[in-house]
Amino acid sequence: MIVTQSLEKTLSHEGITLTEFSELVLRLLDYSVICREESQIEQNLYDRFLRVETLVQDYLSVLHIRLLHESQFQYVRAYPPGAEVPGMHDEQYQPFNSGLRQRLGQQEIAVILVLRSQYDKSLREGAVDDHGQVLISLEALSIAMHNLLGRALPEHILDRKKLFSRLKQLRLIQFGAEDEVANGDAWIRIRPMIVSFVSDEALSVLKDENQTADCE
Structure with a gap:
């Protein structure tokens, strides 16, 4: 009282x-x-x-x-x-476990890591709008997923909608209607919140693993 x-x-x-x-x-x-x-x-x-x-x-x-x-x-x-x-x-x-792993599934973590990597890349290239957002196509994201982690976006439409809705709820991305993300030609915006959600250390691990895979 x-x-x-x-x-x-x-x-x-x-x-x-x-x-x-x-x-x-x-x-x-x-x-x-x-x-x-x-x-x-x-x-x-x-x-x-x-x-x-x-x-x-x-x-x-x-x-x-x-x-x-x-x-x-x-x-x-x-x-x-x-x-x-x-x-x-x-x-x-x-x-005992990182907060990221406790709350998110492996697919979500993988996509978030790649989104952070693509945001970092666009930031270096100056391809960021006045709101700190980066525009990326689902096709480009899918290619980056394959190149960086050897993974693909969910093929099932409902799974894909659920994934991107979760990322939108976390304020990491923006997109129009949910039906748009089912289209491979769709575009999304990566929000600047991705920087505070994924640490530089996690991004470095992703880059190191990718470089090691390239050497092999």
Whole structure:
């Protein structure tokens, strides 16, 4: 009760109710990311976050949950204890398995790694739009999957839709209607959030393995 009263008092200075604060925190815990351009709801939540950013960080730090706020692209991502966070190091709360493997299947991890690689490539080539996004065709992604990992995108339409819907939910890609991803001629946009989702170390491992395979 004392904590709640103190929190309410602090929030009142920003014109935010305890219910609105709870909605913001629960959204972060549920979705792990809030992206301002995603929807009107997330725009409102992101703007609310800006007003109480320090308070949200302090509140979640009790649970050892850390936040990465990328103001340039207007998104904030929550990381569980022990997860790798760009620019941060956490030795005290290391999980037995990486957060990426715990939450995602092998197919999802493979595609995310390749998306990160293609984003990095486009970044070096300057092929990034004003929103930090990279446009790539499914055909190009499929070729990159084969070249880097020797894998293919799901052939079954429902499996492919499920895969890309999951990546969209994670705010890693954007595309139009779900039916579009069933078409090999479709295009998707890789969002800048991919950089904070996949560490440079993971990308380096992918590159090293690919170079080793080429040598063999």
